[in-house]
Amino acid sequence: MRVTQFAALGAALSLTAMTAQAGTLEDVQARGELNCVVTVGVAGFAAPDENGKWTGFDVDFCRAVAAAVLGDGEKVKFVPTTGKTRFTVLNSGEGDILFRNTTETMSRDADLKLTFLPVNYYDGQGFLIRKELGITSAKDLGGASICIQTGTTTELNLADYFRVNGIDYEPVAIETNEEGITNYSANRCDVYTTDASGLASTRAALDDPSAHMILPEIISKEPLGGAVRNGDDQWADIGLWVVNASIIAEELGVTSANVAEHAAAAGNNPSINRLLGTEGDMGAMIGLDKEWAVRAISAGGNYAESFDRNIGPDTPIGLSRGLNALWTNGGILYAAPIR
């Protein structure tokens, strides 16, 4: 008798334990909090500040999504992950959405069952090295010890680049950016390699940034973007359009400062009206209300505001817009229109 009871209990548990794949939006709204997968700490992109509040370029996108979905950009629980744990955390449902300077690739999209959001930072892999070594080109790195984060696309690019150029090197495996800085500072490795944006962030965090330089070679394409699990198209759409809204807001000159004014009444620019919900009801198409984009833009500003505040030329990271300028300004940032 008891045995059958146990079996019945087991069967009942198995049924309830099936995680709901669709309905991430409902789950997040019921929870009242967005679980956003970020890095354990890359200054400028995602890192807790001295008060323990997460700030950064990636963090702003988390907050924008939370604002659009929950009405409050502060209702985010940040889930810090290493390069190795990020996709498992996302796929297991521990995180709802990922903004973790992650390169979009075919195998991640198809084999890891991710749905990528639009690219929010066009990057490439570079090399950070001490100026005193007198190296000016990555081709002269034969025999060098190179610190490399495991579980990243940069690890694979590095192997390819040195194989193609027929030079050898000693890979020094590290887990996090923090560990990379420690090992590079201690001179365990001559070179630290990762995305050029990450290197700029790392260089800024070193004791004497001017003693280090980033080599001119950029050896790969690293389109960085957010991602969600496969299987919930509505949720993917929300992520996609929040990112697009941020870029479109910059195109249209809508900022966190003037967004309330624009949203108060329909103006004579229909694009702004559609974006801010004063004309039509675009939000309903992705399961949100009319003011979704207003809240998203109020939370972290448009693309340019977030970029300038976190990683722009006036920050210690000091990145210029480069490829990440709007397509109208010589960059390749080009968002699909809201219509």
Added chain:
Amino acid sequence: MSETALSQPQRNIVSRLWNDKETRSVIIQIIAFAAIFALFFYMIRNAVINLEAIGKDIDFAFLTQPASYDIGQTLIEYTSRSSHFTAMIVGIINTLLIAVFGIFLSTILGFTLGVLRLSKNWLTNKLAYVYIEYTRNVPVLLHILLIHGLIVHALPLPKNALNVGDAAFLTNRGFFLPSPQFEFLFWLVLGLFIIGIIFSLWFRSYAKKIQDSTGKYYPVFWISLGAIVGIPLIAYFILGSPIQWQIPELKGFNYKGGMVVRPEFIALWIALSCYTAAFIGEIVRAGITAVSWGQTEASSAFGINRSRTLSLVVIPQALRIIIPPLTSQYLNITKNSSLAIAIGYMDIVATIGGISLNQTGREMECMTIVLLLYLSFSLLISAFMNWYNKRIKLTER
């Protein structure tokens, strides 16, 4: 009512079965087994359903795909074009390397510590005591990070390397040592060495037989030493030292040629050995103390000298107590080697269970492989130690 429907004898059977102590225990065991089975069934089923829901299958075909990443320490031929399977083998070899070196060093250190702890010299005794208490009460991960940090921060860069006799160079990138290049005649020396071992094994049983029947005693140890070490050594010099040493040279960023022991290996090896040695020291001390002092006194009463008392009376009895807990320490060192990940030593967890897992996204497959590998290492070590334990256990006549 079903209760009344049961006839009297049937109810008796149920209550009799339940009241019978032995039957009851069998019933409880069946229930417990079913519960555990149900729990595992539920967990596996849940995993399979969830994987299916996101469209992931279980497939080991990725093992034949190129790994595409490089590994710092490879004892076999490996490039980024090699398969994930080869990467796994590299990881297995690196894990086994650390396990074997760790077991070797921790045993020597541990036995020394155990004996020092028993020393009547106050200072020696207390020093060993302090060492043991410090080492085994700090998590081994901290030891690993500390030693790695020391090597990386304290040792010089390759261009200012610590030069040991123009042959070895100690740097924070690793210890660059001369590597031996064996000439043909060297294999002759190796042959003599192996013959020496075989001869010693035979001589030991022969000497025992002679001693048992006539009482004549041969100095087995010295004769064996001469056969195993002495003769090959003499041959080595007569043949004109048939080993060439390739000395590492500074070229560009690092030393080239010779062989290199990476800081990650050294840190892991030293930390694991020192940590485990503290435990082994206590096990050895407990084992020796457990042999009654009366045994030693009885042995002296027979006129057996002190060193032979130790080797023939005390140690054989102490070993019986030492071996089982020693086995578990050997298992610990093998399993703790997985902490390698903290400093980037490329063991099983870092290769197949780390980078391969991450680059292919095959969590279930990779973790299953890692789990089975550790399980088989542990079972192999256990099996060997059990065999050894059986061999030395008290023979009852």
